[in-house]
Amino acid sequence: MTKIIHHGGKEGVTGSCHQLLLENGKSLLIDCGLFQGAEVSPDQETAKNADPHTISFDTRNILALVITHSHIDHAGRMPWLLAAGFQGPIICSEPSAELLPLMLEDAFKLSVSSRPDMLDRYTSLIRSRLRPLPYKTWHTLLDSSGQMVRIKLHRAGHILGSSSVECAILDKSTGKDQRIVFSGDLGAPWAPLLPAPKPLFRADTLILESTYGDRTHEDRKNRRNRLETLVADCFKNGGTLLVPAFSLGRTQEILYELEEILYTKAEESLNKGWLWKDLPVYLDSPLAGRITDIYRSLKPFWDREAHQKLGRGRKPLAFDQLITLDSHAAHISNVRELARSAKPAIVIAGSGMCTAGRIVNYLKAMLKDPRHTLLFVGYQAAGTPGRDIQRFGPKGGYVFLEGEKIFIRSRIESISGYSAHADQKDLVRFATRMRHRPGEIHLVHGEEGARKALKEELEKAYSALGNLVKVFS
The missing domain is CATH 3.60.15.10 (Ribonuclease Z/Hydroxyacylglutathione hydrolase-like)
Incomplete structure (x- = not known):
């Protein structure tokens, strides 16, 4: 043996x-x-x-x-x-x-x-x-x-x-x-x-x-429909969809799915004169941005579906609405703007379990506001802020972030199918x-x-x- x-x-x-x-x-x-x-x-x-x-x-x-x-x-x-x-x-x-x-x-x-x-x-x-x-x-x-x-x-x-x-x-x-x-x-x-x-x-x-x-995970069609619904709700509420995501893997999968949604519904109207094609998607992670660049360079390892999209001129990881924030100053400015305004947006930022990284600043500024939605798309390990938010957020509880007690009033959602x-x-x-x-x-x-x-x-x-x-x- x-x-x-x-x-x-x-x-x-x-x-x-x-x-x-x-x-x-x-x-x-x-x-x-x-x-x-x-x-x-x-x-x-x-x-x-x-x-x-x-x-x-x-x-x-x-x-x-x-x-x-x-x-x-x-x-x-x-x-x-x-x-x-x-x-x-x-x-x-x-x-x-x-x-x-x-x-x-x-x-x-x-x-x-x-x-x-x-x-x-x-x-x-x-x-x-x-x-x-x-x-x-x-x-x-x-x-x-x-x-x-x-x-x-x-x-x-x-x-x-x-x-x-x-x-x-x-x-x-x-x-x-x-x-x-x-x-x-x-x-x-x-x-x-x-x-x-x-x-x-x-x-x-x-x-x-x-x-x-x-x-058992949700199937792909169901999880994409749920993601689409959550994005639409951002328009209706004048809020931001916050997605804590691991820089490697999960970020690129979510970008790929968002591109599909935004491409197929581009000209449809949502709310207050907004079109789907107007929705900004912020990738607020320097590491995730660099990894996404490597993903783009490794297209030979993508699957058949992704290659078919490329063949039709689509850009699954580089679509027009995608905005990458590199500098810390741009990050802080975006946090303040989205927390203050009624501008709908999607933000993808690390870390995936909310233990550190730029997502923490968004959470400290926005978890207390019911206009916003926090969407978990990956596993949250025991002892992490992500697990605490997932567990206590729907009950109107609180979480400690960098030693600060933050009450949770935003909507908390999880889609396990994106694991x-x-x-x-x-x-x-x-x-x-x-x-x-x-x-x-x-x-x-x-x-x-x-x-x-x-x-x-x-x-x-x-x-x-x-x-x-x-x-x-």
Whole structure:
């Protein structure tokens, strides 16, 4: 039985880090992410006293670090991993190799230092270690007298560049070829821009994410209709639709959907002489703006639908109503203008869980005003302001933002269908539609209730197929 040690992401939804043990003390590390919200250590029992950045395991014999995707909860502990002595390559997909340095640079400035010399040394080191790997291409990590270890990346559909990792371990003494698959974060079918993830051909052991293991998302048509309704309500109320969104992935998906709505309804009248084509969409995040530029440059990795739009002259991520705010002065001016005026608008700003970033200034200025709507389109981890607003906002409660108590009077909405994570049905489909199904599934990256619900559904599905499976949650 292959041994896997979890250094994060086993009991919760952040800090993903999984170590696959190989022969002679060697190992492979899959992800090395930061903990966020209430999840501040691999061991939740000692979370209050733990350093969230701790690398408590030996790094000397790690052959490589494989990054499934560029979100910080999967890659953000990189500075501490390097400081702990990790000397190996950083393997990821080709799109991730473009996105990772930008994401890690931003995280370094927030978590370590913004000194230009330190930042330059760090990003240069990261770039020198990166080994981009094309999808569906075997890469040999170890070929000794006793064992051969290869990995292959598969599209995961979560964000641009996201990957599932297939590990093939050949025992040369017995000829046994074992396949261990780390799902990474799987995307939902019909997610904008990206092809849907497909079940792999084979897995003996599957390490499967379970973020939404206890629920089913709205379908794409329904979620787009809901988004359209919320936008229309902004016109009627003379308010702003505020969307806290992760700079990487969610922002680009929401822009893509907004372009579709605004394009199809451009000439229709809404309220007080406004047309749909008059509605400004503010992208108020320098990081999201830079990432969106990279998304535009990586069009070969977009899905068929997106390419069809490009072929018709559409600009899914660069439409005319999109206004990017770069400077802090422009940001502050926009906050004041939208809070003061009755001008309808849409604002997309980070961070996605309202823990920091420019969205906080909008919330402090506008949460108390019922004209405005706050729309959550992604998962809100326990212990974050986003989770508190989601929970207490509809009851007329309050939230603490940067130490300030803010009463919530604005409308609070959530559309789970825009989550970049697969739901329960998608996860079960991924695990059961392999030609050679896993006999062992380890559920990670989910809260306890989600893991428990997914375990039950997987066992039920395998029973119906006449297969035996051990599900560890």
